[in-house]
Amino acid sequence: MNIFCVGQNYAKHAKELGNEVPKDPIFFQKASSCLSTSDVIKIPRGREIHYELELVMIFGKSGKSIPKSEALNHISHWCLGLDLTDRERQNKRREKGLPWFDAKSFPGAAVITDRETVNWQKLEQDLWLTINGVEVQRGNVSNMVFDISTLISVLSEIVTFQDGDFLFTGTPSGVGPLHDGDELMLGLGDETKGSLHVTSS
Numbered sequence: 625m626n627i628f629c630v631g632q633n634y635a636k637h638a639k640e641l642g643n644e645v646p647k648d649p650i651f652f653q654k655a656s657s658c659l660s661t662s663d664v665i666k667i668p669r670g671r672e673i674h675y676e677l678e679l680v681m682i683f684g685k686s687g688k689s690i691p692k693s694e695a696l697n698h699i700s701h702w703c704l705g706l707d708l709t710d711r712e713r714q715n716k717r718r719e720k721g722l723p724w725f726d727a728k729s730f731p732g733a734a735v736i737t738d739r740e741t742v743n744w745q746k747l748e749q750d751l752w753l754t755i756n757g758v759e760v761q762r763g764n765v766s767n768m769v770f771d772i773s774t775l776i777s778v779l780s781e782i783v784t785f786q787d788g789d790f791l792f793t794g795t796p797s798g799v800g801p802l803h804d805g806d807e808l809m810l811g812l813g814d815e816t817k818g819s820l821h822v823t824s825s
């Protein structure tokens with residue numbers, strides 16, 4: 625199983641990190657072992673970890689070199705996810721032009737809610753994240769720099785994706801650090817899809 629991710633796929637988020645809006649999708653991966661369905665987020669000792677709320681696509685069949693027009697047929701399920709990020713470490717690596725793998729793959733760094741059968745109309749609703757009752761992120765697929773069909777098609781030119789692989793589709797603006805004791809709620813439209821508790825180890 626692979627966890628594919630896209631960086632800077634919402635213009636406002638790219639700008640809040642001081643980046644230009646990309647001309648092509650920026651793909652990276654998280655270690656498959658960091659996938660977490662737990663309702664507890666454990667912050668690694670002494671690190672500052674940022675939340676990134678994302679819409680996550682789950683592949684239902686494998687593919688290579690898929691045209692945009694067929695891309696969505698390869699998705700069977702979706703869920704919400706948190707692409708947890710050690711921002712300080714990521715920035716340090718990025719300054720030197722190095723890969724930021726170690727900022728993205730600590731244990732539990734890919735949080736997902738229960739997977740649901742894909743319903744494209746439903747996914748046109750806003751995704752949102754609250755921390756301690758305050759909304760910190762809100763996004764909508766219509767604000768993506770590269771839409772889901774484009775992401776899948778471009779990804780499929782690089783790799784053969786497989787049944788069961790995940791695609792984190794990027795985070796809207798409003799990212800920030802997590803703190804010991806924080807209570808998170810994730811949702812789509814008027815439905816809450818997950819509630820999580822943060823602890824520091």
Ligand code: ZN
Pocket residue numbers: 629630631676678707792794795
């Ligand atoms: Zn992300």
